[in-house]
Every structure is written in C-alpha cells, then in structure tokens.
Amino acid sequence: MIVSSPNDYREAASHRLPKFLFDYIDGGAITESTMKANMLELASLSLRQRVLSGVGDPTMHTEIFGSTWTIPLALGPVGASGMYTRRGEVKAACAASKMGIPYTLSTVSVCSIEEVASHASGEVWSQLYVLKDRGYMRNVLERSWASGVKTLVFTVDMPLPASRYRDNRSGMSGSRSKIKQYLQACTHPRWAFDVGLKGRPLTFGNIEAYVGNRMTMDDYMGFINKNFDPTITWHDLEWIRDAWKGNLVIKGILDPEDAKVAVRFGANGIVVSNHGGRQLDGAIPTAKALPRIVETVGDDITILVDSGVRSGLDVIRMLALGAKGVLLGRSYIYALAAAGEKGVAHLLHLYAEDIKITMTLIGAASIAGINTDCLDRLEKERTKIL
Numbered sequence: 001m002i003v004s005s006p007n008d009y010r011e012a013a014s015h016r017l018p019k020f021l022f023d024y025i026d027g028g029a030i031t032e033s034t035m036k037a038n039m040l041e042l043a044s045l046s047l048r049q050r051v052l053s054g055v056g057d058p059t060m061h062t063e064i065f066g067s068t069w070t071i072p073l074a075l076g077p078v079g080a081s082g083m084y085t086r087r088g089e090v091k092a093a094c095a096a097s098k099m100g101i102p103y104t105l106s107t108v109s110v111c112s113i114e115e116v117a118s119h120a121s122g123e124v125w126s127q128l129y130v131l132k133d134r135g136y137m138r139n140v141l142e143r144s145w146a147s148g149v150k151t152l153v154f155t156v157d158m159p160l161p162a163s164r165y166r167d168n169r170s171g172m173s174g175s176r177s178k179i180k181q182y183l184q185a186c187t188h189p190r191w192a193f194d195v196g197l198k199g200r201p202l203t204f205g206n207i208e209a210y211v212g213n214r215m216t217m218d219d220y221m222g223f224i225n226k227n228f229d230p231t232i233t234w235h236d237l238e239w240i241r242d243a244w245k246g247n248l249v250i251k252g253i254l255d256p257e258d259a260k261v262a263v264r265f266g267a268n269g270i271v272v273s274n275h276g277g278r279q280l281d282g283a284i285p286t287a288k289a290l291p292r293i294v295e296t297v298g299d300d301i302t303i304l305v306d307s308g309v310r311s312g313l314d315v316i317r318m319l320a321l322g323a324k325g326v327l328l329g330r331s332y333i334y335a336l337a338a339a340g341e342k343g344v345a346h347l348l349h350l351y352a353e354d355i356k357i358t359m360t361l362i363g364a365a366s367i368a369g370i371n372t373d374c375l376d377r378l379e380k381e382r383t384k385i386l
Helices: 008-016 019-026 033-043 088-099 113-119 134-146 165-170 177-186 189-197 217-227 235-243 256-265 286-297 312-320 330-362 377-382
Strands: 062-064 067-069 073-075 103-105 124-129 151-155 247-253 269-272 302-305 325-328
Touching (some): 008 330, 019 165, 019 177, 019 330, 033 286, 073 103, 088 103, 103 113, 113 134, 124 134, 151 235, 177 189, 247 256, 256 286, 286 302, 312 330
Parallel strands (some): 073 325, 151 247, 269 302
16 A cells, blocks of 8 residues: 555554554553544644744754754654564664664563664663562663663553453453464464564563563563552652663653652653553543643653654644653554554654644744744633643
C-alpha cells in the first residue's frame, strides 16, 4: 500500500503482523475509552491561524537537557519492539539518530542496551520500571551508564499491568495463547521469516538474567506480572536519584500533586502520560492533564508529554498547551512494523513536514514561539486552569 500519512502505517502494520502482536500495540485497557479520549481531546483543540506573518522557513529545533533536537520529538519506550520487525529496537534507534532526536529503550526490549547503543550514532535514553528486585534496577543503571546513556526514563504508572481484554481475545495472554500465537505466525510467513528466523538471537536482552536465553511471549508477560511492584513509594526510591548521575525523567505523571513530588524528588523532567490509555481506563486524557501540570510546576521542571499524538499537528497542539517536547509510542511502532528503519525514518519526515507547515500557518517562527497564544481564544479559555 502507498503510505502518505502517519496513520497509513497503522493499516499497513495490521496486515503484516500476527493479530496478537498488532492488538497488543494497538489496544488499551478494559473499554479503551482513555486511549480513544487521548486522540479526541487533541483533535478538538483549535489553533489560532495567523496570516502575512512573514515566518519564512521556521526553525524546528529545540534544546532539551542541553541537547539539540532537530524537531521537538523523541521516540518513547515500547516493550518488545524487536518482535515487530527484525532487531526492531536497533532499527528504531538508528532512524532516530539520523533524524537527530533521542530514542528510548524499554526495560523489556528484545535488543539489549549494549546492542542498541553500539549501533545508534545519536542519543539513546534508557527506561526503567519499578521492580521488586532492587539489584536488577541497580544493574540497569550501571549498564545504561556504561553504554553511554545520560538520560534515564523512570516509568511509574505501571505498578501492575492493567486488564487488557483485547490481549485475552487475540492470544497475547489468556488461555490457549501459545497455540493462537503459533497459528497466527503460520498465516503471516513474511513476519515469521523476518523476525522468527532472520531476527535471531531472539532473547529479551535486558531481562535475560530472569528468563534465560528463551523467548516466548509467556516469558515476557510472566516477567511483567511477577516483578512489577505495587507496594513501592517515592521514599523507597530515593536511592535512584542518588545513584543516577545523569538526567532523570519521571514518566507517567497525570496529577499536579504528583508533579510537585517529582520536583521534590530531584527529577530533571517529567512525562505527562497515561501510558497511551493502556493502564487506568477512565484516566484523564493527557491534553487535559497537561495545562494543569504546566500551571503547577512548569517553571521548575522540563515537561514532556505522550499519548494520543498521531501527527505533527498534534505535536504543535501539545507544545501550545505547555509541553517542551513530545514522545512518540504507537505511531512509530506501526511504521517500524510496516517498513522497519525506513518506515520510521519516513514517518519522522512526515511529522517534520506537518510541524513546519503548521508553524507557518500559526505564525510561529520557532519552537520557543509556540505557547497558549497559539490556541484559539475560546480554546485558551477552555483549557485555562480554574
């Protein structure tokens, strides 16, 4: 199929992937209402069109944590990306490097931090979940730093995985999952050849100490269910700030009070996120949560955002609401699944083109010039903090 927009990659991925894998990345928690609300809330935001503003060629680069990004985007952490295409994490990281933006490696990745860092020429960030085994968490910090990582993304909104009914139906989890996965792989031979055969060695590189050199989705889901820790508090994790010498970004903040705690915790940044609607179904869309958090801690910490972004236009909307940068998740995984590194590279160029055109039409000559004044007056009132 011909891909002419970011959303076209979703359809392409649905044809190429076995259903259990497509539904895993495409779905959300329970009724998936928050996942849908993320996109609907963003789409409802009207921007203020300006004419004869003489913008010319707008400057799209921005500076985050002392690094210059060519566009205000980074690739966020997505588990098991190497199951969507052969050595998927490496391919995504290489595409991000060539665009001049960071790539974030998930804790539960197929490729290890060492493999990804050795192939990517640009900035690699490392993600860490809240786990029961503090020794493993320390090991992630040590391995990440040794690999040249300077930014740690600490995800706090997944003390345990949410109920995802679509996964139970598709075969990602639940009864008869192994046989469902096998049958679906047989009906998708191109994917099976690319990932299952040419993608070897297939292990979960960053959690190999737990699951060995095996690789089944049961191992993956089992690690998540057994090792995520819902009892940990902020106080229990103060040692992470002390142990990590680089930038610390707390991902999964939706409430202004939690944003305040993140500032006191010593974080350099936060990601306003509801995990793409994959955790608390019924949680507030990030585009609604963002202005409240900006109002509360915007002068004290770097605020990033994710969830629901599907175009460069959406990126501008998030910046107008107060974010300094945006992390992509599903959007780039669709492209990765459909066309590998080339797909991600093309997707990022589509985003860049959307960003450039939108900046011109709203009269913003630089990323720094995008703020609440770029919102339509009524929209600005609607998003105002009461």
